[in-house]
Amino acid sequence: MVDPLRRDVLVHRSIFVGVALALIFLRLLPMGSAAGSLPGPDILLCLILAWVQRRPDYLPALLIAAVVLLEDLLLMRPPGLWTALVVLGTEILRSRIALTRELSFAVEWLFMAVLMMALFLGYRMAFAITFLPQTSFGYAMTQVVASILVYPGVVWLSHLTLGVHKPGMGEVDDKGRRL
Template identity: 60%
Template sequence: MAEFWRADPWGYRLAFVGLAVLMLFLKLLPLGNTAGAFPGPDILLCFMLAWMMRRPDFLPVWLIVAVTLTEDLILMRPPGLWTALVVMATEFLRSRTALTRELNFVVEWLLASGLMLAMLLAYRLAFMLALLPQPPFGFAVVQVIWSILAYPVIVGLSRLAFDLRKPATGEVDDYGRRL
């Protein structure tokens, strides 16, 4: 099965879209939505960051925009704000592919955590500047903390289920291109 995934980046792209649809479906289900309940992690964001750290060529920017903008529209968030923040974070990681390839997991986890915190603060700042009502800060922080704690699990699932790993230095694909 691992050969199927390595054969073509389109397999990974289809798997990512499938995961995004599944995550969106689970967010829309009315399960455990009692008042005052703790929010869960943003698993889709964890998948995006984990996949961008490992193989940024599998997630083109147009796919990230399409998935995140669709999520914005369906979840009735301000259209484009979260999308712009996710695109900035993923493109930040894409521009540092050579650096993230050499990072050990703890430093990678800290980098992803810092990006999640920066995205939270930028999102809240945009809401504050636009004078929009915001959910309590504590709930947003709890969601980010859950996302930070879920990141290693998502990385492990990506490695086990999709054989998604960082390419070794000097590794080439089937066409002889450097990864």
Template identity: 55%
Template sequence: MIDGATREIWLHRVLFVVLALVFLFFRLLPIAEAMPAACAGDGWCRALAWLSRMPGPDLLLCIVFAWTMRRPDYLPALLIAAVVLLEDLILLRPPGLWTALVVIATEFIRSRVALTRELNFGVEWLLVSAIMVGLLVLYRIAFGLVLLPQPPFGFAMVQVIWSILCYPLVVFLSRVVLDLYKPGMGEVDAYGRRL
């Protein structure tokens, strides 16, 4: 029989994989290509078509950071690496580069969990925002070093800004829907283990 704490950890891990696959599915849908064909001359429709060509937020990255900040035991590094590597392969990004950067960023957060527990949300949001911008810069530097073509900086920055703006929503939904919160200093679970 599996105890409650172990079951909760594995349920969150399975939920993380399912959410990652759902987000990946929606990123693969050809919405931007279908919108202009459906718009004949309507101004609102053309505005929606323009918006559909803009990059959206990286919700998977927001979930990874929010969950690692709150409950690092729910997302081990190997699970994060496997999911992000799958995303790299399916989205035809250089395999492993974004994965390595995300794993390094989550391990940076994981190593400072004791310090970030007592941070208010504003400071946490600033920290995550700085990490997201840092990931973008490092990713673009790596592309530049090997002379790979990359999207314009403004296009990539829009996605980072959207991700930063969506982070509070992801944290709110994780807290309200999944009851995922930062444990306090010295807090223990039902079995007496430190969180």
């Protein structure tokens, strides 16, 4: 028999993989790719950051790396660059979870905005150092701003529909450790 806490973690991990695959599939569809259109937000990044902020036990680093690497390969980005940056960002977030858990949502949103901006600048810097062609700064910045603006909606939807919430004061994980 599977422990209910362990089952909850496994269910949420499989839900995350399913939602991530659906989001990657939607990004692969040729919709809205007309010249001059604005880029959409990176909803997968918002989802990863929201889940790691709320329940870091649901998303281990290897699962994040596998999903983002798959996205890198399917979207024909340099394999591993965005993956490494996202894993680094989530591990920074995970290491500060005790400090950020009790913050208000406005401060959390600001922290996520700074983190998304740092990931964006690190990605652009890696492209600049290696002299790879990249989109214009303003166009790429529009995607980051859109991602920052969509973050509260992703948090609300994942809480409302998927039950991903910040743990309560006495809540413990499957090994009896405080969350």
